[in-house]
Amino acid sequence: MALVARVRALLLPGSRLRGATLGRAANGGGAGARRALSHRVLVEADPAAGVAVVKFRNPPVNSLSLEMLTELGICLEKLENDKTVRGIVLTADRPGIFSAGLDLTEMCGRNPAHYAEFWKAVQELWLRLYQSNMALGAAINGTCPAGGCLLSLTCDYRILADNPKYTIGLNETQLGIFAPFWFKDTMVNTIGHRATERALQLGLLFTPAEALQVGLVDQVVPEDQVQSTALSVMSQWLAIPDHARQLTKTMMRKATVDQLLKHREADIQNFVSFISRDSIQKVLQVYLQKLRKKNH
Numbered sequence: 001m002a003l004v005a006r007v008r009a010l011l012l013p014g015s016r017l018r019g020a021t022l023g024r025a026a027n028g029g030g031a032g033a034r035r036a037l038s039h040r041v042l043v044e045a046d047p048a049a050g051v052a053v054v055k056f057r058n059p060p061v062n063s064l065s066l067e068m069l070t071e072l073g074i075c076l077e078k079l080e081n082d083k084t085v086r087g088i089v090l091t092a093d094r095p096g097i098f099s100a101g102l103d104l105t106e107m108c109g110r111n112p113a114h115y116a117e118f119w120k121a122v123q124e125l126w127l128r129l130y131q132s133n134m135a136l137g138a139a140i141n142g143t144c145p146a147g148g149c150l151l152s153l154t155c156d157y158r159i160l161a162d163n164p165k166y167t168i169g170l171n172e173t174q175l176g177i178f179a180p181f182w183f184k185d186t187m188v189n190t191i192g193h194r195a196t197e198r199a200l201q202l203g204l205l206f207t208p209a210e211a212l213q214v215g216l217v218d219q220v221v222p223e224d225q226v227q228s229t230a231l232s233v234m235s236q237w238l239a240i241p242d243h244a245r246q247l248t249k250t251m252m253r254k255a256t257v258d259q260l261l262k263h264r265e266a267d268i269q270n271f272v273s274f275i276s277r278d279s280i281q282k283v284l285q286v287y288l289q290k291l292r293k294k295n296h
């Protein structure tokens, strides 16, 4: 079975994500709040507020594996088709790691067809998020490198927990790889050209104070207030008539989106040939081994 079909089938029976009615949230939800599960993503929807909180739960580090990318994409697609949802907050189910970024094991020791499939899934998730009609917020309750940072940058605003361990940035060069043009463009659109050039060349991971200063996040708040702050900021975004907010968002992001749409196939081919190089495979394997050695 194709991965997308397999993941669709994984969504739990009875879940709103399959079109059935959800039960009331077990905790934390307002009146009428609903809860839906897939394996790697938990969705808590509050129809009265028009908001769904999408929680990553892909242990140990919420890495963006092919299955995680696919499941997240399907959850977002379902929410976009749900008329009761106008805004989505992305967060980690457990605080500590928002997302460790792209799953390195998807980019190491595989074949070109796998690299192409994986990169296509990365592109698709980015396109879905960056063009979303929903208001999107990131409640960043953990460390947020590389692909994790990219996810948060697709949102309309970012709230980061005030914990010096929770760094955020596109650190690809530190691994010996580099951020493709559409990662770069997403960052430029948030913090500007010069700050992006410095951040990308040096592969900077910013502390919360630095991230706030450079504009990578909009607010830094105590750890236990990240989600509540993200929800309260969401109500400001949802106070604007949807059509006006959506048209403005499209106007601001269209040129960036069009660049990837125009070069999508070439971008996949470039990724495959870059990541397949022996020298790059070596660098990634050494990096992964270093991460693993820490624990053994």
Ligand SMILES: CCCCC/C=C\C/C=C\C=C\CC(=O)SCCNC(=O)CCNC(=O)[C@H](O)C(C)(C)COP(=O)(O)OP(=O)(O)OC[C@H]1O[C@@H](n2cnc3c(N)ncnc32)[C@H](O)[C@@H]1OP(=O)(O)O
Binding pocket: 060, 061, 063, 097, 099, 100, 101, 102, 103, 104, 105, 143, 145, 146, 147, 148, 171, 172, 175, 177, 178, 179, 180, 270, 271, 274, 288, 291, 292, 293, 294, 295
């Ligand atoms: C010409 C065209 C060119 C196209 C573009 C070219 C290149 C671009 C290509 C790719 C872009 C990639 C973007 C990315 O996202 S790369 C990923 C970058 N991520 C990181 O650098 C983070 C790495 N992880 C960490 O720093 C720590 O794990 C973290 C701080 C997140 C958590 O630390 P903690 O101590 O809690 O946990 P660990 O013990 O380190 O990890 C536990 C376990 O998880 C494994 N792991 C960690 N991160 C990843 C990951 N990203 N992918 C896969 N696996 C990961 C780690 O190895 C441990 O495994 P094990 O020891 O339990 O086996």
